[in-house]
Amino acid sequence: MNVLGIMSGTSIDSVDFALCSVAEKRMELREVWSADFPKALRANLHAAARNDLKSWEFCQLHHDLGRFYASHAARSKGHAQLVGLHGQTVFHNPSHKNPATFQLGEPAYLVEKLRVPVVNNFRVADLAAGGQGAPLATIFHQFVFAERGKHVCVHNLGGISNVTSLDWTRGAKPGVLAFDTGPANMLIDFAARHFSNGKRQFDFNGKWAAGGNFSEDLLRRWLRHPYFLKQPPKSTGRELFGEPFFKKAIQQMHGLSRFDVAATFTEFTARSIALNYRKHLPARLDKIILTGGGALNPSLVRAIQSNLSAPILTSDELGWPVQSIEPAAFALLAHLRVNERPGNLPRTTGANRAVLCGQISKP
Ligand SMILES: Nc1ncnc2c1ncn2[C@@H]1O[C@H](COP(=O)(O)OP(=O)(O)O)[C@@H](O)[C@H]1O
């Protein structure tokens, strides 16, 4: 079956599309493309993530975004028979005593445009079953990247950083752990926007970070954040490492150049990843497969490599472009949903049981 996965992550940079052919035992990538958010839409999404929209504006955005997804989904040359739409997370607060998560983007426009079933709202069933509603790409990582006899980590560097550890050094099935380690690009992106007055969305090719030096004092202070030592299952978003964190950090860095600031945030991401690996993952590690936009930042990749000894490669080298992984995961999840099979791995999300993930809209 040809399934189109659509993902826009916490970076609010663009929407990633992956058309995949999905079978019982294998999955192949047919097409991958991205669509940058137009300026106004991006500004509204940032405003929503900052809690700065009125309820009418928020409803309007839900529809505008749905139409945007639909118009770019129609660009595919292959024929999609099913769509998995993640939507744009504007609020994710799973650890609260009254947990909530919300993904924006009305699916009706996709159904109307493509005239095929669309699965969306993937996270709520897991949340209702006591889970974090995240991470959900885990089942795809396992499906495609697990290797018998090895411990492989699939590490996604989006706005937030998350790892899937697939330890198949013994047993009939891999032992799976998956959780968010903290920030990936989010703070670096904030710095890029801050120093360029919004003209730059990120530190292109890690050039700023490469030209600066990190502050050891600040790193030591920030790495004491309780999130890093917290036992998995755990997930986070802008709530912990978004604007409030950035505002405080940028004050603490008063007087530092944009190069030193970028270098410090880049090293912070790398060290917080390494700290999570040491505290929460089995010691033997055969390889790390990097995915997500951060894998295109050589300074970030170098910093991660210098803090971890396992060999590092990118998913591109295995035939999956770094921006295809997340949308492909939601293509697989949609396929599981229409076949009435669970999409969450309860041990990794913390849910009480395996549940059907996603809600289906039919033409
Ligand atoms: N050439 C590049 N150089 C540096 N950083 C990059 C590059 N390309 C992408 N990125 C980073 O990747 C981010 C987008 O990654 P993505 O995987 O789409 O994250 P998300 O899932 O949060 O949307 C950008 O915001 C940017 O920080």
Ligand SMILES: [Mg+2]
């Ligand atoms: Mg993105």
